[in-house]
Amino acid sequence: MNDNALPPASIGSFMDTTTALRQRFPASTHEVTNVARELVDYNMYREDRALVEAVRREGAAWADGALAEFGALAGSGEYLELGVLANRFPPELDTHDRFGNRVDLVRFHPAYHALMKSAVEHGLHSSPWTDPKPGAHVARAARFYLQTQVEAGHLCPITMTFASVPSLRTTPEFAGLWEPKVTARVYDPRNVPASAKQGLTIGMAMTEKQGGSDVRANTTRAYPLAAEGTGQAYELVGHKYFVSAPMCDAFLVLAQTDAGLSCFLLPRWRPDGSKNPLQVIRLKRKMGNVSNASSETELRGALAWMLGEPGHGVRTIIEMVAMTRFDCMVGSTAGQRAAAAQALHHCALRAAFGKRLAEQPLMRNVLADLVLEHEGSLALTMRVARALDASADPQEELLARVATPIGKYWVCKRTPNHAYEAMECIGGSGVMEDGPMPRLFRESPVNAIWEGSGNIQCLDVLRAMRKSPPVVDALFAELARARGASTALDRWVTELRRDLADPSEVEFRARGLVDRMALALQAALLVQHAPPVIGDAFCAARLAGAGARNFGSLPAAVDAAAIVARATPHA
Ligand SMILES: Cc1cc2nc3c(=O)[nH]c(=O)nc-3n(C[C@H](O)[C@H](O)[C@H](O)COP(=O)(O)OP(=O)(O)OC[C@H]3O[C@@H](n4cnc5c(N)ncnc54)[C@H](O)[C@@H]3O)c2cc1C
Numbered sequence: 328m329n330d331n332a333l334p335p336a337s338i339g340s341f342m343d344t345t346t347a348l349r350q351r352f353p354a355s356t357h358e359v360t361n362v363a364r365e366l367v368d369y370n371m372y373r374e375d376r377a378l379v380e381a382v383r384r385e386g387a388a389w390a391d392g393a394l395a396e397f398g399a400l401a402g403s404g405e406y407l408e409l410g411v412l413a414n415r416f417p418p419e420l421d422t423h424d425r426f427g428n429r430v431d432l433v434r435f436h437p438a439y440h441a442l443m444k445s446a447v448e449h450g451l452h453s454s455p456w457t458d459p460k461p462g463a464h465v466a467r468a469a470r471f472y473l474q475t476q477v478e479a480g481h482l483c484p485i486t487m488t489f490a491s492v493p494s495l496r497t498t499p500e501f502a503g504l505w506e507p508k509v510t511a512r513v514y515d516p517r518n519v520p521a522s523a524k525q526g527l528t529i530g531m532a533m534t535e536k537q538g539g540s541d542v543r544a545n546t547t548r549a550y551p552l553a554a555e556g557t558g559q560a561y562e563l564v565g566h567k568y569f570v571s572a573p574m575c576d577a578f579l580v581l582a583q584t585d586a587g588l589s590c591f592l593l594p595r596w597r598p599d600g601s602k603n604p605l606q607v608i609r610l611k612r613k614m615g616n617v618s619n620a621s622s623e624t625e626l627r628g629a630l631a632w633m634l635g636e637p638g639h640g641v642r643t644i645i646e647m648v649a650m651t652r653f654d655c656m657v658g659s660t661a662g663q664r665a666a667a668a669q670a671l672h673h674c675a676l677r678a679a680f681g682k683r684l685a686e687q688p689l690m691r692n693v694l695a696d697l698v699l700e701h702e703g704s705l706a707l708t709m710r711v712a713r714a715l716d717a718s719a720d721p722q723e724e725l726l727a728r729v730a731t732p733i734g735k736y737w738v739c740k741r742t743p744n745h746a747y748e749a750m751e752c753i754g755g756s757g758v759m760e761d762g763p764m765p766r767l768f769r770e771s772p773v774n775a776i777w778e779g780s781g782n783i784q785c786l787d788v789l790r791a792m793r794k795s796p797p798v799v800d801a802l803f804a805e806l807a808r809a810r811g812a813s814t815a816l817d818r819w820v821t822e823l824r825r826d827l828a829d830p831s832e833v834e835f836r837a838r839g840l841v842d843r844m845a846l847a848l849q850a851a852l853l854v855q856h857a858p859p860v861i862g863d864a865f866c867a868a869r870l871a872g873a874g875a876r877n878f879g880s881l882p883a884a885v886d887a888a889a890i891v892a893r894a895t896p897h898a
Contacts (some may be wrong), residue, residue, distance in 0.1 A: 330824035360461035363676040366669060366898050367407055371473050372398025374896035375664060377702050381709040382469050384856055387462030394469050397449060401473040410478030412438035414766055418620040420610045429617030431607040432518060433574050433620045442481045444514040446474055447526060452488040453510035464715040466706065468657045475661035479770050480618030482658065484528045484572035490787070491529035494579055494590065497635040497643050499559055501592055505577070520596035531647060532624065534565035539569070540783050542581055542588065542641065547626060549582040549591060556637055561591060562628040571621040573607050579644055580631060583821060587638030591631035605629045648778060652735040653711060659742040660704040666749035666767050667697045671895040673753045685891055693752060693879035695887035698894040699743050699865050702857060703849035704738045710852055722897040725801035729791050730848060736784035736831045737845030739775035746771040748878045784835035788844070799827065802844065809851035815870040816850045823847055847869060860889045
């Protein structure tokens, strides 16, 4: 025995003391009580009654069973975890390999690839094109909305691939070549030429340093290799300051020609198997949409073929942009549902001052208001989806033309404050990175800014009204369906019509006008189709109330308990 060791008798008395201490101060310091649990393993579709109703109402009842299957997948803990991992381990860029060869390779976490594979295999990038029928856009929007609640970033290339099809179709020889693989339900992330793949993804590159909204300022130049014009080969020299998903197999790119700004299809690999020099300079360091690699690029003589007419690049790519704007609406509506679901779930489980939070009158007011916001967004989004399905009908085409920028502007712009308010419902834990709220919050401004920021959407509404006045008739015909259902709405619509007829300072007033169009459309849809408790509350809160206000200012007559009960997901 060394001198420092305790004799056996001392060990015995030490143990006695420890046991006595443990009885007075147990090692287990406390029980964890009155906290929520993860919102997992629930049917994200079935638990969203507003969604189930919208899908049936807008013509996709045939998809109900498949959506319920997808909703079970989307709400499963395992699938939701893919979204967590794809953001915890963001993409990384290798410009060169270890031997010094230029590779422009973006590496993603396997969770990102798993989500991409699932999105493609479920046709989120193509189903309305491969299987067009009444309700096709509605069913696809519903799936996209569910998948967004799992993870938003990977849906950027999915949207761009989906949206590229109308632009590809402007040039039939390219549509014939590319569309079958662009719409195929095959995800192949390999960095190899398009000819070696069965499934392709498409990106888009318009924005340059000196101008994003105003693409006429583009300086990237296209030089013809031989003949000029539609379908001909060019080499592009210049830069693109935002290119999301640079691992796509091809990109729709704007560049200047002698005829003016034109649209091009630029493959990642040249047909001879050599690398096309669209070089990735760096990945953007974004506050949100982290799983999606967005890059800065330079084009050093990159091969591309002209799509559409020379000098009509904007007209060609706008077909794609219209669809991406629609997906922004769907995505932000999904963000609102995800945020509201988290707040409702938490407040159903957590008590303070003797009651569940969801039963405290003031919290009930806040929750019901968050739900109303989402109900309005969903009703408008799904109505636009039906208009896309029915675009052979001129009235529906006009409605889609004007309601897409209205909805893109309004729904996306309402989302950040909605996400923040939902975060506050959860309290301090809502701010913590180990929960879903920070990701939802950081994601929330993105849809409002890309694909044409807020002002650009409002100016687009004015442009549509100026260039195609029948869009105004289509808008008011849609609103007229709800006439008589609410005096507040009737008055709102009359005043809106009066103020739209006033041409003075219309650009300066554009946001105010588009705000009112959006609210009119949402209210008209809800009073016709949602349960009266929703439609009445929406009109009372959004049309009869005055000016700017925070969530949670619903008037006392609103049945907030019923609204909260309808929307609370059961895991
Ligand atoms: C995460 C992310 C990914 C992106 N990915 C891509 C991509 O893959 N491909 C791509 O091409 N682009 C991409 N973008 C770029 C995006 O589309 C542009 O940032 C956006 O179009 C705005 O352009 P800008 O940044 O040049 O801003 P600007 O055009 O300078 O606009 C700045 C502000 O001015 C406002 N404004 C502009 N003109 C007017 C006017 N006439 N009247 C009133 N207000 C006006 C705008 O609404 C905006 O609020 C991405 C952006 C983000 C954030």
